[in-house]
Amino acid sequence: MLEKNKCFGCEFQSSATKFLKTEELEKLEKCSVGISFKKNDIIFKENIFSSNVIYLKKGIIKLHKKTSSKEKIIKIVKSPNYLGIPATFNEKFHYYSATALSDTIVCFIQKEKFKDFIYSNADFAYKIIKCLCENEIILLEQCFNKSKKNVRGRIAETLLFFYNKIFHKKKFIIPLTRDEFGKYIDTSRESVSRVLTEFNNDKIINLTAKNVEILNEKLLEIISENG
């Protein structure tokens, strides 16, 4: 659904666009559209040529990709954040699909205009560089952690990720099905079920369907570290 899009004084302004001057913000407003998505709506699909920078203004989304029948969830991203800058700036197709995990608002910004701001405003450019740098470090951590932990460790880590990085509350609703959870941490839905019920039995979490409350954060951290 098309949203009225106001860049000047936008309550969800990105840390980069805060550096844009009034006339640049007016330009931005003209070259961008805001669109709202409902849970499970596809925001963009992999292998589509990317001609827009995408700004996740509000909501939580998953980035995912298919290979020969199997699917993997690469990343879970919360607003505010840019999506698909790498594909867009390399004149490439989107490497992954993006699907809303909650009701979401997204701005599509014309690539060429976005690039103009990089050329006209060095503070903006530097901020974009910093965003890309942060993303790379997060991705590195993710790769590294995943390869060094067993299933229990990865599930503990993910529960802590939801708590610390997404919801900031010990009580939350897992925004994934068991199957999606498995596709995120590279395991089967059955293993996710088993470990979650184990954590529940051990009073580390309180689990009812998708509702979780973290009861023993300390222990969850230990499991996350040592498997």
Added chain:
Amino acid sequence: MLEKNKCFGCEFQSSATKFLKTEELEKLEKCSVGISFKKNDIIFKENIFSSNVIYLKKGIIKLHKKTSSKEKIIKIVKSPNYLGIPATFNEKFHYYSATALSDTIVCFIQKEKFKDFIYSNADFAYKIIKCLCENEIILLEQCFNKSKKNVRGRIAETLLFFYNKIFHKKKFIIPLTRDEFGKYIDTSRESVSRVLTEFNNDKIINLTAKNVEILNEKLLEIISENG
């Protein structure tokens, strides 16, 4: 070993510094030093505060990181390439260590001066953004592939990576021990040995110690895709 460092007319100039003007190159020369490393020398260590942008001018290196006794090789990088920009620009400690896998020359560039170029030269800034974008896509591919392939597939993929991305020849010397190979693709040294001898027996490769010749590229690609 300290190298004489000439930025203007440097034969290993990066795609970004090609955009620098003569006076900027002179500045660059003043704020950077070139250092040569021998195979197995440590270029920088993880958890060290990063105050330089590091440009890999010549050679092949591994980026690696330890956790509680175990080690993982995160990436193998060939010149020309920048290293550690994310850590440097986020005022952070290096996330990983870098060790030379061949004789190597590296330039250390003062972070603040490098940042000045981003502010003074938009073409340079944009090129750096593109470098970061490329790195992110490579990292994403790596994460994705690793999680979807079995050991045979990952070894086949790595052999093709050495051929296509590093040496550009079907005959090369694996720049890793079996143990390091295992730490790169998240498996044990024994599994690496077994699969490599299997490939050798099946005439897919010709293997003598670290010397490899790819005999059946097509089949290696199929194994890489389907495990």
Added chain:
DNA sequence: ATTTTTTTGTGATATATATCATATTTTTTA
């Protein structure tokens, strides 16, 4: 409200890969 579809839980079994053990080869050091 009832039917259909999707999601989840859990036991039994299979399997890929790790780990252990030992021999051999290669490399490094003295």
Added chain:
DNA sequence: TAAAAAATATGATATATATCACAAAAAAAT
């Protein structure tokens, strides 16, 4: 050049996790 250390190969066994099978619960569709 010999001795010591490191790297490699390979068989035997252990183990974590996947897969299969089926039942139950929850969600979606009619």
